[in-house]
Amino acid sequence: MHVLILGGTTEARRLAGLLAAGEVPGARVTSSLAGRVAAPRLPPGEVRIGGFGGADGLADWLRTHAVDLLVDATHPFA
Numbered sequence: 720m721h722v723l724i725l726g727g728t729t730e731a732r733r734l735a736g737l738l739a740a741g742e743v744p745g746a747r748v749t750s751s752l753a754g755r756v757a758a759p760r761l762p763p764g765e766v767r768i769g770g771f772g773g774a775d776g777l778a779d780w781l782r783t784h785a786v787d788l789l790v791d792a793t794h795p796f797a
């Protein structure tokens with residue numbers, strides 16, 4: 720199961736840490752950061768940085784990378 724976490728928050732980093740540590744057997748985790756911070760604290764697991772190019776770009780990325788589960792763990796007011 721490939722999990723994509725829209726991150727940039729403490730909670731997102733903690734969730735990525737749990738998944739990368741094998742909390743859910745067989746799960747692969749990728750965290751996505753907006754790229755606003757010059758030297759971000761990188762979460763465990765795979766990381767990609769930068770916008771997707773809107774909803775269509777995000778949909779393409781999900782298909783291309785065979786994402787099974789998308790978690791929006793960005794800041795609630797972002």
Ligand SMILES: NC(=O)c1ccc[n+]([C@@H]2O[C@H](COP(=O)([O-])OP(=O)(O)OC[C@H]3O[C@@H](n4cnc5c(N)ncnc54)[C@H](OP(=O)(O)O)[C@@H]3O)[C@@H](O)[C@H]2O)c1
Nearest residue numbers: 725726727751752753769770771772773774793794796797
């Ligand atoms: N605003 C706040 O108060 C606040 C506070 C703490 C943390 N943050 C974090 O800072 C980031 C940007 O927030 P914002 O308020 O400046 O902008 P935003 O309005 O939340 O997002 C603007 C654009 O940035 C890209 N983006 C945002 N989060 C992304 C992510 N996790 N991965 C890839 N692309 C992302 C998306 O571009 P595309 O449409 O091109 O994909 C989005 O349309 C968010 O991840 C948010 O959680 C914001």
